[in-house]
Amino acid sequence: MPGLRAPSNYSEEPPRHPCLKINAKEPFNAEPPRSALITSYVTPVDFFYKRNHGPIPVVDDIERYCFSINGLIEKPKELFMKDIRNLPKYNVTAVLQCAGNRRTAMSKTRTVKGVGWDVSAIGNAVWGGAKLADVLELVGIPKLTSVTPWGGKHVEFVSIDRCKEENGGPYKASIPLSQATNPEADVLLAYEMNGETLNRDHGYPLRVVVPGVIGARSVKWLESINIDAKVCQGFFMQKDYKMFPPSVNWENIDWSSRRPQMDFPVQCVICSLEDVNVVKHGKVAIKGYAVSGGGRGIERVDVSIDGGKTWLEASRYQKPGIPYNADDESSDKWAWVFFEAEADIPPSAEIVAKAVDSAANVQPENVEVIWNLRGILNTSWHRVQVRVGHSNMDSG
Known part of the structure; x- marks a missing residue:
């Protein structure tokens, strides 16, 4: 492809921040410490999780x-970066979350297949670029179109990225045309992240950002867009990222029986405490993030210090010092919400958090009831074990 190429090996990988926990080296998959997520409402690029399926593409000539x-469509077209930059630019604050976030915890119930993620395969960024609805108008597809005159109902994004799951072919995914042509869905062809040019790990020079949907549909390193009558037939739409019941295993799986996963369910995670944490006596700060897919807001976050027997409601905010209200037009509907509570804890405690979204969806209590063989969408109550003790410094 002119100006952009997919390396055949991992000799041209970009530099990464040393604090990242590497879950797979080739292809590179890594996440930041959970505590790093709550230091800033907008996740710094260095601390934004890296999810890859092959060597990082290289731009030789922008x-x-x-x-x-x-x-x-009526008139196929080639577009250059100048064509995209000539369109109105929008900034959309949106979470991207890997469908496998919290997979490691799910695998403790029963083994699952996939990269092991803790709780930080998620980040919140300000994406800058052109709305896909405006781009599609350049090829004669009006806004709010659900089917083209030639029968196109889905928009497939194809990457220059090459991956083994596609037998060396490109990574690809699709969304419905009705979503792609709806300006309110805020689907972007993004060339900026947090006010700066995209870096290579996050899709330079151009990527798709589909807010409210699992990260697997936000295709990086865009090579082509295809308007099709059917959902994308690629591996990651047809034989991965589907939600199966706990009764399905690798012997009886029927991939065609399930739809590709799109929206993600309501989720919240405690980030101020690790899974086994020794804390000082006194009030303990319980902080973390909460988010729901499809643009649904967070109605409530409940916190318990006794494993879920009793609850207290946490405060919620997006911008520091401004209480969060999902109905407020100034709220970022595709972004996460931070929560915070303080509590005196007993000598040993299981601290739990669960969120409720604006549609009254609530996280399931136990991971066992949502276990699935690919380990996706672990949205069970988040639990951390803590005990009151003294650090080595205190003992002097």
Whole structure:
């Protein structure tokens, strides 16, 4: 592809921050410490989780970089970066979350297949770029279109990225045309992240950002867009990232029986405490993030210091010092919400957090009831074990 290429090995990988916990080296998959997530409402690029399926593509000539739009449309077209930058620019604050976030905890119930993630395969960024609805108008598809005159109903994004799951072919995924052409869905072709040019790990020079949907659909390193009658038939839409019941295993799985996962469920995680934490006597700060897919807000976050027997409601905010209200137009509907509570804890305690979204969806109590063989969408109550003690410094 002009200006952009996919390396055949891992010799041209970009530098990464040393604090990241590496869950897989080749391809590179890593997450920050959970405490780093709550230091800033907008996640710094260095601390934003890295999720890859192959070597990171390289831009050799940004002036020559272009991508094509084709398929069931009247006039296929090639677009360059200047064409995208000439469109109105929008900044959208949105969470991206890997469907496998918290997979490691799910695997403790029963073994699952996939990269082991703790709780930090998630980040909140300000994405800058053109709305996909505006881009599709350039090829004659009006806004709020659900089907083209030629039968196109889905928008497939194809990456320059090459991955073994596609037998060396490109990573790809799709969303419904009705979502792609809806300006209110805020689907972007993004060239900026947190006010700066995208870096290579996050899709330079151009990526898709689909707010409110699992990260697997926000395709990086865009090579082409295809308007199709059917959902993308690629591996990651048809044989991965689907939610199966606990009764399904690798012997009886029927991939065609389930739809590709899109929205993610309500989720919250305690970030101020590790899984086994020794804390000083006195009030303990319980802080973390909460988020729900599909643009649903967070109605409530409940915190317990006795394993879920009794509860107290945490405060919620997006901007520091401003209480969060999901109905407030100034709230970022695609972003996460921070929560905070303080409590005196007994000598040994299980601290639990659960969130409720604006549709009254609530996290399930136990991971066992949502266990699935791919280990996706672990949204069970988040639990940390703590005990009151003294650090080595206190003992002097």
